Amino acid sequence: MLNLDNYVFARSLHILAIVFWIGGVAFVTTVLIPALKSTVDPKNRLALFEQLESKFSFQAKITTVLTGLSGFYMVMFVEGWDRYLTLQYWWMHLMTLVWLIFTIVLFVLEPLFLHQWFHARATENGEAAFNALHTMHIILLTLSIIAITGAVAGSHGYSFF
Numbered sequence: 001m002l003n004l005d006n007y008v009f010a011r012s013l014h015i016l017a018i019v020f021w022i023g024g025v026a027f028v029t030t031v032l033i034p035a036l037k038s039t040v041d042p043k044n045r046l047a048l049f050e051q052l053e054s055k056f057s058f059q060a061k062i063t064t065v066l067t068g069l070s071g072f073y074m075v076m077f078v079e080g081w082d083r084y085l086t087l088q089y090w091w092m093h094l095m096t097l098v099w100l101i102f103t104i105v106l107f108v109l110e111p112l113f114l115h116q117w118f119h120a121r122a123t124e125n126g127e128a129a130f131n132a133l134h135t136m137h138i139i140l141l142t143l144s145i146i147a148i149t150g151a152v153a154g155s156h157g158y159s160f161f
């Protein structure tokens with residue numbers, strides 16, 4: 001099961017999943033939320049956002065699972081668990097942290113309370129709720145960009161220290 005062909009497949013799958021997942025996060029952060037904030041009538045804003053976001057949420061769930069499975073397969077193949085003990089591999093820590101945050105948000109917090117909480121806040125004060133949502137997306141996208149840049153450079157031999 002642990003062989004080079006599967007490793008190459010896992011690596012391709014890892015990147016493909018990340019393109020759809022973080023690409024979607026980038027779209028929501030840089031296009032969708034700013035467009036909703038500036039052009040859509042506040043009364044319709046929440047309904048439109050929820051409609052579009054629920055479609056992406058499904059895609060994000062699938063791609064998060066694929067990223068995790070392919071990522072941990074690669075760690076097993078390269079016997080790289082001890083990388084988590086070295087600061088040199090900070091990009092491994094960051095990749096895993098980004099994955100963990102999204103996994104908890106998508107599979108635990110959102111179904112439990114985040115969705116209703118945002119709905120209530122946005123109904124009360126749409127402006128503040130959408131600004132807070134935008135800030136959270138900017139933080140997560142920034143972490144993801146740093147993780148991707150660090151992972152590409154680090155896994156191709158660049159030494160950061």
Ligand code: HEM
Pocket residue numbers: 011014015018022067068070071072074075080095096098099144145147148149151152153154155156
């Ligand atoms: C459970 C979470 C994850 C694990 C266990 C994981 C593990 C790995 C491993 C083992 C590699 C190959 C490293 C090497 O060849 O030395 C890798 C590559 C990579 N990962 Fe992850 N990863 C995870 C999540 C993520 C996330 C969330 C992102 C994006 C934000 C990401 C982006 C990348 C990129 C861009 C590469 C470099 C591929 C290349 O240049 O060929 N990974 N990952």
